[in-house]
Amino acid sequence: MNVQVVYFARYRERLGLDGEALTGEFACVDDVRQALLARGEPYALLAEQNLMCARNQDLCRLAEPLEEGDEVAFFPPVTGG
Template identity: 80%
Template sequence: MKVQVVYFARYREQLGVEGEAVEGDFAVLDDVRLALLARGEAYAVLGEQNLMCARNQDLCRLGEPLAEGDEVAFFPPVTGG
């Protein structure tokens, strides 16, 4: 399965890319995150406990089921003040 991954805020800055196409055997969104984490180095940021995610521009949890061509987004928690 192929999905488009988009990174926001400091994740984009740390990884040095806005997004990328990723292929693999993904059933749920967390499968994508784990595949990226396995790359090591800068991708370790995706292991943060408060990581937020979206599927096709809707906020979701890591257990969200995926389909071919979905857009997956990762971003840090948003804080306000």
């Protein structure tokens, strides 16, 4: 399966990437995250408890199922005041 991964805010800054294409066996968003975590540093930041994610620009949970060609985005929580 092919998915497009997009990084936002400090994740983009730390990884030095806006996004990347990823190919693998991905049933859900967490499978993508686990594949990235397996790369080691600097991808370890995706293990944060408060990580937020989206599938095709809709907020979702890590258990969200994926389909061929989906876009998966990872970003830190947004706070306001």
